[in-house]
Amino acid sequence: MTYPSPRGARGQTSARAYASIGLETKVLSATPEQLITMLFDGALAAVAKAQLYMQNGDIQGRGTAISKAIDIVDSGLKASIDMEAGGELARNLAATYDLIIRNLLQANLGADAEKLQLAQRLLSDIGDAWRTAAESSKASSPA
Structure with a gap:
């Protein structure tokens, strides 16, 4: 099963959410x-x-x-x-x-x-x- 790639404002929101999670993970595990x-x-x-x-x-x-x-x-x-x-x-x-x-x-x-x-x-x-x-x-x- 494939999922359609998010487009428009919804896609940008998803990308920001993933980036935010990635940054949070990086901060929490950083020295x-x-x-x-x-x-x-x-x-x-x-x-x-x-x-x-x-x-x-x-x-x-x-x-x-x-x-x-x-x-x-x-x-x-x-x-x-x-x-x-x-x-x-x-x-x-x-x-x-x-x-x-x-x-x-x-x-x-x-x-x-x-x-x-x-x-x-x-x-x-x-x-x-x-x-x-x-x-x-x-x-x-x-x-």
């Missing part, structure tokens, strides 16, 4: 390091969407995507910093996240592609450093 990596990926994806919306002149889409990126950086990445244990490094990282948020806000308010690119570069650089540190930590820990 703390993997969760931070997922936050970087999500923030970078939101910034990439914002860049596309900006190029296409879609103000509402740009605003929504930038708001999502800001939320991920502020409520996810910055909130996960252990300020007491991290010392100066943690303070510098929090200040960098504040700079990213400020650039995202300015990018949205002024439709400023350069500010958006700067935020993307900073997120990408920190995310790459995080991935490298997480991989070397995983490689050096006993199995």
Whole structure:
């Protein structure tokens, strides 16, 4: 027996439901390091969407995507910093996240592609450093 493939709005709803279940499963089974990596990926994806919306002149889409990126950086990445244990490094990282948020806000308010690119570069650089540190930590820990 074959099932017809869902089309239209109903098909999109089904696809989103499957994607949501997949993401939920991934989050529930992730290590703390993997969760931070997922936050970087999500923030970078939101910034990439914002860049596309900006190029296409879609103000509402740009605003929504930038708001999502800001939320991920502020409520996810910055909130996960252990300020007491991290010392100066943690303070510098929090200040960098504040700079990213400020650039995202300015990018949205002024439709400023350069500010958006700067935020993307900073997120990408920190995310790459995080991935490298997480991989070397995983490689050096006993199995």
